[in-house]
Amino acid sequence: MFAYYLRLALASFRRNPGLTALMVFAIALGISVCMITLTTYRAAANNPAGERSGIVFAASIDNWDPEEPYEEYDKSLAPTMLTYRDARALHASNIPDRKVIMYRSGEIYTRADKGMDPQYFATRMTTSDFFPMFEVPFLYGGPWDAKADAGPEPVVVLSKEANQKAFGGINSVGKTLQWAKREFRVIGVLDEWEIMPKYFDVSNGAFQKMEGAYMPFSWGQILELGSHGNTNCWKTEVVDSFQAFLNSECIWTHAWFELRTAEKQRAFREFLDNYVLDQKKHGRFPRPLNNYLYDVDGWLKRNKVVGDDNKAMLVLAFAFLAVCLVNTVGLLLAKFLNAAPTSGVRRALGASRRDIFWQHLTESGVVALAGGLVGGLLGIAGTWALRAWYGRFVDEALRALPFDSTNFLIIIAIAVAAGVLAGLYPAWRIGRAAPASYLKVQ
């Protein structure tokens, strides 16, 4: 029976090719616009931590100006970065399973044997737990250990790209690089590694490129390496040396903690509050007690990684799809009603209401499927065009727009479901019509 309905549908399309094309095109455009915005949205709304999202936490403690809120739009929020001394103090806690403090810096790297042109690599000053906590993949060698943190030992981990530039991509473990006027030994080389969004450092851009090199945190103090990222200060204080800067109330570092059990999470929250209360006794933290421990999901929301524009565009896209679908329902209805006398004849010849209903539903289903397929292809083309057109200027969110087969299937499913839904009323209406009324005038 279904094959027969399909043949009927095709015959009907041939009768009104223009109208059919219009319906397919309406669904296709609505679908493609939705697909493009949904892809952009999902790229931004991705939670790259996966199942570890719930056990990895960022600390946000409210050490800010008593006069001014940190965020104008929500005065209850605390800063997203830490002072150097607070980062150090939190890192000293024994509660977490793993703990990382870090900031973004960078200098020119050279090779003593002049084997490379001097190069700037953005460099992440961090602690040894960084690599296991964020599941960093290694191509050669491995991370440094806690002993190297404390030393600190002159070791460096290179990204695959940086290793390519510095050593032509060979296994460079054990070789040395000169940096900030010192020698550093390569201890590990990373494999391809890109996290979108780069959740562990959204203050410097959620879609910023990964760093070229990683180095023990303590070198920052010894070599007087400031932040090559955001630094925010609120307090009036004399900062006349690097040590004074480290002791200042300026915020520029990040701290992450792995807390695998609920007890540890509770204990660590308590630790944060106690730490701040203790600091208040020393005249710091002038604002009321207001500390947060965000899991990855909460952190991405706190930092508004999914922009307002993304949300507005998604709503707009679905409103547009709604217009396209209403349009299609109207056209289908008009088309079916125009062909009602034929249905009247079929009914008079013995087709049941249900037969007529299913026949018409098949027709609208085929229109929807065609619209979905065309829309999906348009969507892929549109996403690609958007990236080609804007890739050079726009946020890296677009640069990395994934082609997502799940997206494609979701969209096709939405199209078919929407199309069938659009066909339901017209099909029902025709199926219900009394055959006699159409036969009379013939």
Place this chain on the structure above:
Amino acid sequence: MGIRPIFSALLRNRAGAILVALQIAITLAIVVNAVYLTQQRVSKIGRPSGIDDQNIFAFWVNTYQKDYDFLGMVREDMAMLRQMPDIVDVSPMQQVPLSGSGSSSGFYSLPDKKGEESPANTYSVDDHGIKTLGVTLSAGGEFDASDVEYKKEDQKEPGYPPKAIISQAFAKALFKDEPALGRNFYDDQSRPIRIVGVISHMQGSWVGWDKVDRTMLYPQVGPYGSTQYVIRTRPGSIDRVMANVEVALRKRDPNRVIATPMTKMSDMKRRSYSSDSLMAVTLSTVTGLVLVFSSLGIFGLATFNVNSRTRQIGTRRAVGARKLDIVQYFLAENWIVTSAGVVVGCSLALAAGYWLSTQYQLPRLDLYYLVGGVLGLWVLGQVAAWQPALKAAKVSPAMATRNV
């Protein structure tokens, strides 16, 4: 002819009319808000920067050797670059306006954090900053060569030099409408800074910041061992100059890192506004498509109504209706459907506008846009129904006597 027969005819095919009205309602909500948002983004993108941003490029110069004479390098590079053809002027700067990266500090009109307070985007320049950026001075002049502080790497003590050139908007924030030239303002340590020049308009680094036009130039080079060179070229020569500068700098002294590719300020600007332009393009595309589909929907319904009423039209013509009456009938019918959609659409549009204003902290949707949208949709509806109505008028009175 009265409006009642039109209503009763409409009620016979309720579903079609309701669908078109619904479509018009959503269309109005989308179009009014999209046009409003687009207009805001377009005017934001079109704001003048006050800088000669089409003819400027910039790049980082990093040093890495022990005991390298950084300040000497800057002086010699500047001397060489200012001799090169097609270069209008050049200045070392730590940060570049419109780039999305910059520094800001809070300042006061009186010592001890008193008086008016305002933040400003601050930019270090040497004595060629004004000419390099191509900004216009409304009072005062460029820094003297003797004003520029050349700081070595061990001179990282904080504080700004005692002279500055500030933008009119920043001056206004500090001193209202009083003349600012020659006056002092103060940093948070109460150190005085004297205003030696006022720029009529200059944007800073963050185009999304509502105080982007509060800017300040201060005469300082160093102390960090790396800087950007900002170069202004004669119109039309920027690509050639970029290539020449790279070669010339590497040849003069290979022992530093010239960061390439160099970046044009026009590209920085486009990048800074990219999310705005993407939004504007998307919104206007969707607006256009929605309007096309709505007209097709109206056209479709009108055509269907005409087709299914051929006999009735013939009858009316036979009993004396003129062609004009038939056209008027269908246009009136369309107007009723459009109006119903528009009424629902107004509340939808206002609701969407309210939601957007909470999302973006924007002013509430301007009612002129709503009025414009309503008028526009009425016209659109009449235009879309025009052709079917004419077709209806062509129906021959003889139709009344035929079957079907």
